[in-house]
Amino acid sequence: METAENTFQTDRKALAERLKAILPAHCLLVDDEDLRPYECDGLTAYRELPLAVCLPESEAQVVDILWTCHQLGVPVVARGAGTGLSGGAMPHAQGVVLSMARFNRILRVDRLARLAVVQPGVRNLAVSEAAAPYGLYYAPDPSSQIACTLGGNVAENSGGVHCLKYGLTVHNILRIRVVSIEGEVFEIGSEAPDAPGYDLLALLIGSEGMLGVVTEVTVKLVPKPALAQVVMASFDQVGKAGEAVAAIIAAGIIPAGLEMMDKPATAAVEPYVKAGYDLAAAAILLCESDGTPEEVAEEISRVTAVLTAAGARDIRVSQSEAERLRFWAGRKAAFPAVGRITPDYYCMDGTIPRKRLAEMLAAIAAMEKKYNLRCANVFHAGDGNLHPLIMYDAAKPGEWTRAEAFGAEILELSVRLGGSITGEHGVGIEKINQMCVQYKTRELEVFHRIKAAFDERGLLNPGKAVPSLHRCAEYGQMHVHHGELKFPELERF
């Protein structure tokens, strides 16, 4: 198979010599034992050892590294904290990992203008902590926010539990400073609205390190709501919980957070965090309201009425901040809690129209039998983003292969139900085949042309995010739907 990912041949020694001329010794790793910690990101099932890891401390060094790699034809994989869940920061065997970890300074917090200028290695939560004295915060809050960095958030267009009301990363970034693979520095967006020309900010955010390397980020800060309260409702049928979600939206309410967990998820979580979840329920909903005390009181009473009418078997409203945090603790600890009851788990990230939820969960239940693996489901119900956690044991032969096939089937069903293969984790290496299901050849060709407009030689994060057409042809051959080949126009190998 001829794909971009295996056409590179790097002279390791020559590369190391060139990098040593750019970086001081403490900023460059070239020995295998030092490279090992970088062999994967949060998706540990996929690993690769790079030839070198660069840890630059200045933009000038980033420029020199990229210019040099461009000159030598060496792949570059940019990396933040490495918490990503789709293998987007998995190294290239013939390439360099460009860790932005040392770009960890908050350069400016402007109370009046409600923005912060930060380096890409700054942790997501650190931005909100720095803004807190001014009553402001940075809204996107991926569950890894204590560790993940702004640079990674920009690369992945990260979400979180408050997206429905406050948006994704793309809605909360004002400006980025970028170094191209050729070592050219440019700025996109500004502190003023509607930057002239094409909306390159939208294009760069979520581009998974394929178009450029970010060296500075200006984020929008928003006033911290005076109060937040959460309603916890339990349902004896998953379908009813799904209908309750639609009913809340239909009532004209956009909650700050709207999350669902199914029975296997609450069962895994409750012994771990003792959140007080109704373990007999088929599903529970957490619905958060934030704003002024008057606003929250009004919304909570409306939400409660809607949930009652939707057939909730039990409804509880948090009566204190401690109780609110306890209700959330279970949802936020869902991944580690599942990690306690299974040796390994595989987290999926499909999005579907909310109304197809019951259908999707029924299909997943059938897949559990088909693949003989268990699955717990947590769901950003407000924005249709499902995180099934497929439980497996990597030590047992065949289990990972079955988990992978299970996950692929969920993603492909997400597309058929009118959704997407990824809501917030990115394509990376993990969902590269499913991109062939979500897009036709001509859209993939557009993606490749966009890539070429920024990085003609394909050196930035090769083999990720956008599959080659030949890869899709091969994948299509393996997965013929209804007797139709998805890429009939391509030669087969």
Add this chain to the structure above:
Amino acid sequence: MRLSDLVAEMIEAAANNEPLRIRAGGSKDFYGGMLAGKLLDVSAHRGIVAYEPTELYVTARCGTPLVEIEAALAECGQMLAFEPPHFGRATLGGCVAAGLAGPRRQQAGGVRDFVLGVKLVDGRGLVHDFGGQVMKNVAGYDVSRLLAGSLGTLGVLAEVTLKVLPRPRAEQTLRFDLDEGAALALLNEWGGQPLPVSASFWSAGQLWLRLSGAQAAVASAVVRLADQFGGQTVDGEKHWISVREQTHPAFAGTSLWRLALPTTTPALGLDGLGAIEWGGGLRWYAGDSVPAALMRERAQQAGGHAVLYRAPESLRCLEGAFAPLAPPLLALHRRLKKSFDPQGILNPGRLYAEF
């Protein structure tokens, strides 16, 4: 007009290497660079394709008038939260292509923030589907948002899916007597507080402020702002329409400059200030008293940019409607343009004279 007709026209134009000027309602003919090429009238490709209130999206064809879409949304208590201007006959395609939002932008976000998906006919006549109908979708580059504001230079937006939101339960307008500097200072202070401000408009010594949201939140904010800052409650409905549609006298003049600035930029002290919107982020200068070069320079110094928004075509062609791009960005724009429209036949010169 079916999609296939649109595609056929595009393929024919590509075969003949004939520049096209894409147009539906024509309500924004005044906006951007020159109007060149054979008219491609897409107004007949119209109609709402899908509207699902509980999924919070609407999909419609490019020629669908905004009034038709907003009427359908209003029946279910929903709205286009970026409050786009209609300028008479605006259609969905033109609305997204121009990327112009109205007064609620400061609270809700701009056009691109609500674009979920696009069916695009590119300069080869190929039809592409980008994005979709779900709120979160990070598969592939976010081409649908890239198209917002591209002024038809990358393709015809045959169909667009937008996120919709519920209308606020309550809305009230306050008016204050304040000079420019005091209004800017207060707007920035209020912006950092949990107040439900959904629009602001300052002109000629008066600041209008719209509050939207839950009944209790609006009511308590009105009391507070009236007590502390002397705001008067007024009936604002007609006023906000006149701001959105720019029929308010503050926008009158043969030339109108639109300066997008950081909200905290102090008063620029230039002649012709007509109005301030978006909490200080948007400032309108009317009249010919300030030279174009000075407008552009002062906006850039402040960290923003100036658009020659409404002016005789000759002047727009001479000065360029939009602020010039830095060389690396211009090079990127050219390469992107070429990847969607290799022959350069789509709305040439409408965004920048260079392409």
